[in-house]
Amino acid sequence: MDKREYQWAWLMVLPVLVLVAFSAVIPLMTVVNYSLQDILGRSSFFVGSEWFKETLNNPRLQSALLRQFAFSFTILAIQIPLGIGIALLMPKRGWQASAVLILITMPLLVPWNVVGSIWQIFTRGDIGLAGFTIRELGYDYNITANAVDAWVTIIIMDIWHWTPLVALLCYSGLRSIPEAYFQAARIDRASKWATFRYIQLPKLTNVLVIAVLLRFMHSFMIYAEPFVLTGGGPGSSTTFLSQSLATMAIAQQDLGPSAAFSIIYFLIILAVSYVFYVTIMNMQKEKAAQQGAGGAE
């Protein structure tokens, strides 16, 4: 739709601007300040780009970054198709639909550290239902010693935790498809697959972009769940970016390097989200143009 030019709209945005700037801009500026100095207690001196050089060449951080990307792409590759699948399975109306919705949404509303605790209790070899059962079946399952076990467990935990979000977004997208499309598909004798491919999937593109964006963001900043479940171990096999950062900043008090690392982290996020943003905006523009051409729909 054609928007009206109206500069006073800035006033409507102002409160948002002030509140978010307070929480975002001041800390960000401080982080930039930190990143160029060596800070020891109350004294600090300027070191220029030293911390950036060190951080970019730090093999530990490089591997944390790679691990982070590997993790994010793995869970996206699993959760997006799984979420679509579950959305297709969910009942469409009636009390069953409500019940399934509530049950499926549950993991989303569990505090992130509690998610870690739940899975810790669930997967421990001695007292955990899953851990105990797997050991009984003869596999020596151990997330504190075996890196593969730890990885798989964290990925399954993340699937448990976040697939509901994808499923709910898709469910909502599917519900918005008018019944007539399915009638038309039956009349045209489209197979189930063709119905999915040509009716449901195209209508899901919008919500899927949102799902991918949200999932990418949150997987990229995952912290509390693996921290509680594995503590980043064994070794550093499940230490993701946020945790490396927190360790540097809080445990080791390396303010300068952790600030430099934060900025690099932030620039990555910025680039990725810009690509998503441009994609979403172009989709909306295309949709608007299409409605302009296609009349009411």
Next chain:
Amino acid sequence: MSGGKRGLLALYLLFTLLPIYWLLSMSLKTNQEILGAFSLWPESLNLHAYIRILTDPSWYMGYVNSLTYVLMNMTISILVALPAAYAFSRFRFIGDKHLFFWLLTNLMAPPAVFLLPYFQLYYSVGLFDTHIAVALAHCLFNIPLAVWILEGFMSSVPKEVDETAYIDGYSFPAFFVKIFIPMIRSGIGVTLFFLFMFSWVELLLARTLTATNAQPIGAIMTRTSTASGVDWATLAAAGTLTIVPGLLVVYFVRNHIAKGFALGRT
């Protein structure tokens, strides 16, 4: 719905519920029972962990603190996000697109990046260890999220609605409150759901900005692991109780979810 579909869905629901069942079952056992022989369900319903949490102020105040800052955050976020989202959905102004993008990037800012400056910022303005500090800090990601979701819903309301209302003699505030807000009810419901969700589940900032007076339940739970071992039963009971508010919230918005979760963007 065919049997196969039902079966697959049931399988997924089982996957969702098993860990939660295990948490619940642990919370009803005694620590001896937990560490003793493995059993699928508690021998008897043992409520002592719950009784302890619900009678000891140093425990239950954690829930009160968490709920307090969550509600504060929801109120602030929705109040400032509504006009902003309206501005973004209806008007063009200098820098609108870039401002919107900047807001979105804050959704992705990992709290870990900001921990220390946050602590110092809130300490220096004298808000450390207050509920409002956490509520404001959570605005970092919740306000952008609210603006984004609401903008989607508002843009799906035709602009002619606004124009008709003005022609009918409504002032802007009257139109906004009496006509526009009811039209995007689902959107507001879903936005509140998300605001609750992200404020309720976040712990890192909440823990950093509080010490004793406003400590969230998530931070208090770490007390269960001591040098002498982990108090599993209490940990499980406290964990179980953190799920309850979320369940209530889903129950209230369940009818909006089907429509609203697409965030107005289908």
Next chain:
Amino acid sequence: MMEWMVWTLPTALFFTAIASGLLGMTIWEVVSPTIERKGFLPISTTRGDRFFIGLLTSAYIHLVVVGFTDISLWVALGVSIAWMAVLMRWG
């Protein structure tokens, strides 16, 4: 009260430069509004979009120079300014 932010002259200059850049872009926009166009970038952009893309890519240029070469940062800055000019003109 702002002591904890540990300001230094270079960072102060940096943020002043960014702020005046934004201010300048705003004034330019008021004086002569931008027209969205398609240059060598794969998307059609406004002046503000190109400015943002320029800043972001400049940051990456600096990172690469700092992290993986021994070239002076001033060279990185020069390259970034040249790149920004190219982007604003033909992007």
Next chain:
Amino acid sequence: MARIELNNLAHRYAPGGEYALQPMQHVWEDGGAYALLGPSGCGKTTLLNIISGLVQPSEGQVLFDGVDVTHRSTEERNIGQVFQFPVVYDTMTVFQNLAFPLRNRKMAEDYVTRRVQQVAEMLSLTDVLNRRARNLTADAKQKISLGRGLVREDVSAVLFDEPLTVIDPHLKWQLRRKLREVHEQLNLTLVYVTHDQTEALTFADKVVVMLAGQVLQVGTPQELFERPAHTFVGYFIGSPGMNFMPCELSGNEALVDGERIAIDPATAVAASRSGGSLQLGIRPELARLAADGEPGLLLKVDQVEDLGEHQLVTGHFGSHQFHVRLDESEKINSDGLRLVFPVEHTLLYADEHLVGTGGAKHG
């Protein structure tokens, strides 16, 4: 192409509940263009859905060319359907859209290409065959939906569910004309649901007028106009609708507020037998001015509207409002007009139903 028979068909959504469709018995001829006309909620969409197989009727049968298809699914009935809003496969090109029903039926590819070309030509879609369907206008999309129904040569019937709702007014008549052309070329059985009388009357050979789950009349547009079988048909069709006035019978004359109006003798006999409350009905277009010296009824004039070639006079007889449409050349005396009701156009209705010849209650 098929002849559609509705055999004692009726439908209730809940067993023992109210009828959504009253029991009916109809035969719709092969190659006919039928319009289902009626206000919202009259059951016309339910009837359409029963024919298309989306709804299973609770009683009776649907027969296509004598074959009982009542319990066959939509896909087995081999029908085409065009919905209220354009249903197209967004990500496909126009060509792929039109080819879709054929490819799903595993037709040979060279036949598919030939057939799609033919249909595209018929609907003037040839120019856009390779465009993506989502970028087209609403009326082009609606033509694609129609094309997907027509592309199968053996289609039993093409059903339309208010297909012009979202089309711009100036394109509506073009699309409607296209439909007529297609019908003439292919001689298909078409069933067209609408609440718009103009659409129904210009499109269909036979119009089925429905009200509250009941078929009131099936007839050609002319029959509906000249001899509405039910007062509702009289009201609903025509603009303004038919004039109705309560009356009593006196020999071969009807008494309206004491005025005597001549009636066809056969009708009068039938009316005297039928009992029930009587109404006299006449079309505004079919009453005429009395010639000089001819006896007529005095109409008090309230308002005169100029409709271009005609003028519409609103007035009253006694307490009854009355419309009459007169030629523009007629001079109107603002005190009153003397009107004559031609006997052949003066109809009687007993309990809302037409009395006498041609007044078959069900078509």
